[in-house]
Structure formats: C-alpha cells, structure tokens
Amino acid sequence: MTQEKVQYPQLFLRLAISATMLSAVADRFGFWGENSAWGNWGNFEKYTEQLTYFLPESLSTFSAYTATFLEILFPLxxxxxxxxxxxxxxxxxxxxxxxxxxTVALGVKAPLDYSVWIGSAAAFLLATQHKYNFSIDILTQKF
Structure with missing residues (x-):
C-alpha cells in the first residue's frame, strides 16, 4: 500500500489512540460524571496501588502521577x-x-476487556510508519 493510501487511516489511528488515552485521564479527574470508572483522583490512586502492589506506597503514588503526565503528553x-x-x-x-x-495484579481478563494489548500493538504499528502526514513532523521536514 502506498504512503498516500495510508495517510488517512494513520491519522485516524493517531486520533483514536489519543482520544482513548485522554478519555482515561478525564475519567480520573471526574469529567465523565456517572459514566466514570474511577470518578476522581483518589479512586485512581487506589487503583494504581492495586496494580503496583509490589511497589512501596510512595512509588505507587509517583507512578500514578507519572502515568497521568505521560497519558497527557503522548496523546497531545x-x-x-x-x-x-x-x-x-x-x-x-x-x-x-x-x-x-x-495481568499480574488482576488476571488475564482485565487487560483484554479494556483492549490495552490492542492499544499497545496499535501504537507500535504507528511507530513503524516512515512518514506522518497531517503533522508538524512533515512540516518541519520541508525546511
């Protein structure tokens, strides 16, 4: 498939991954209201502690902040x-x-239900592209 035929699906993939990640961030700040999984930061920290049970509490809290920062930075x-x-x-x-x-903390089913493996695979597939149309990257290559 030529690069021209890939440009719109690639843009869709960038936007879909971004929307998914930003939605998760919005959830932990309560922006989804009654449709929230966490609903607030405190619940998200408890969930992070559950996933990182093997870490000291201070590192678990740090991982919650770090993950949130990266889940805002990468989608943008x-x-x-x-x-x-x-x-x-x-x-x-x-x-x-x-x-x-x-998987370690909750079992095999949880990451499958939330399509985390698919999101990861999609992001890695996106990373293999040679050119990113509709991007700042393409604009800066011309100069």
Missing amino acids: MLILGFKTKIAAYGTGFLLLLFAFSM
Whole structure:
C-alpha cells in the first residue's frame, strides 16, 4: 500500500489512540460524571496501588502521577504530529507496561476487556510508519 493510501487511516489511528488515552485521564479527574470508572483522583490512586502492589506506597503514588503526565503528553504529541515516532513508541511501551501490570495484579481478563494489548500493538504499528502526514513532523521536514 502506498504512503498516500495510508495517510488517512494513520491519522485516524493517531486520533483514536489519543482520544482513548485522554478519555482515561478525564475519567480520573471526574469529567465523565456517572459514566466514570474511577470518578476522581483518589479512586485512581487506589487503583494504581492495586496494580503496583509490589511497589512501596510512595512509588505507587509517583507512578500514578507519572502515568497521568505521560497519558497527557503522548496523546497531545500524536494529535499534533510532533515527534510522532517517539510519542508512538512511548505510548506503546506505556500501554504495554500497563497491560503487564493489569495481568499480574488482576488476571488475564482485565487487560483484554479494556483492549490495552490492542492499544499497545496499535501504537507500535504507528511507530513503524516512515512518514506522518497531517503533522508538524512533515512540516518541519520541508525546511
């Protein structure tokens, strides 16, 4: 498939991954109201402690803040198409780490139900692209 035929599906993939991650962040700040999984930061920290039970509490809290920061940073980079390959790899590894943590702490079913493996694989597939149309990256290559 030529690069021209891939440009719209690739953009859709960037936007879909970004929307999914930003939705999770919105949830932990209570923006989804009654449709929330966590509903507030405190519940998200408890969930993070459950997933990172093997870490001291201070590192578990740090991982909640770090994950949230990265779950805002990487999607914004993907939406803008800024350092897209780095953002895609970062997203892939972040979701892979999340999937492994969920599997160890909650069992095999949880990351499958939330499509975390698919998100990670999609981000890694996005990272293999040679060119990112509709992006800041493509604009800066012309100069």
